[in-house]
Amino acid sequence: MQKLLSKTRQAIKDFNMIEENDKIAVGLSGGKDSLALLHILKSYQRFSPEKFELIAITLNPGGVDNSPLHKLCKDLSIPYHEIQTDIKEIVFDIRKEKNPCSLCANLRRGALNDTAKKLGCNKVALGHHRDDAIETFLMSILYEGRVSCFSPRTHMDRQDLTIIRPMIYVEEYMTKKAAKDYNYPIIENPCPVDGKTNRQNIKELVSKLNDDMPGSKKNLFGALNNADNFFIWDKEKIK
Template structure:
């Protein structure tokens, strides 16, 4: 039943945002974490009954000295072509740049390497494993740290690579992904990043969780606000001045 629920939520997002089209070649960014592993299984299962025919591959970026044998084995079992790209991202971020706040640079390097690999492999789309909790946390982070209302999009086009970036799990709660990872015994690879669990995102995740104890259904309300463009009102000085 867990996979059926995940597929139902993913199908809703795919339909709402037109994430998958006929003859797409989709590269799943496979990190080895619970999110990307769940996404890979969702898309493989969805492929069986999707009204659109599409091809599926997996791309893993090795930041340096990570054993991804379990991912090779999994993709072989699922009959999904697997590509492991060796990088020096870890060396660049921590040894050369010596970043105190490494997340931004690391994410930029990973995005560039993943998109470049997908483009060279003839893909039309790259699928990432961001979920509902990620969306809410990003929404809150941009307000708290950047003073603006913003969040990643379920679908965006990257002209430089002629690729669309899709996030089919944006309607799926993180607890459902954790449940699936345990139930199906996904071969999770521990995040090798030294900053894992000590980031601003983790602080915001904890904040949203704690505030959820005081404000009922806070996460769902924040997510509704993110989707409710008809009710968006912000202070536009020129519009208000001319009322």
């Protein structure tokens, strides 16, 4: 936990993620990453120079037993809100999406942000980590033909809500270890396409690249943080 806290604290400082009197909603899916984030922020809250509130929000896509999350939040003294949704029905039964990830993500994002705002929060914390950033970076290039990635901190003007990703420096193996060490009550992902997505393909590609070219993962993440040396063809400037 000390190493997790150290990396998270550095990210919070680098990107000014937490400020005095923030009320932060943690998106708690029940997966290892969101559980690690909740644990980390609760621990960080004890010594943070800024005073802030924490709540947890779970979006139930339909038919998931989240009682272990209720107990966990009660034990941690974190207010917990489970929101019943019809996301699964919309995506798979009504829309019958062949590539459901984008629609599902949009619906979940909208429901989470709306709920957080209604509960008086000014920030939403998501459990994306360093590996997620690398994978999103490559997905953008290979599937969309553009250089892009989510930001560690993003302000949503329309909702006046800030999205933060405090674990952006944390590697996935660390959340896996934390889940085992602390016996997190992991909720099985109910998505029928879990493990069969483009993201899974990229995850496997990144792993192979790093095996074949040791250090490539580190360099990909470094490229995201190397804004001063970013170069892309701009026809007008090159002319």
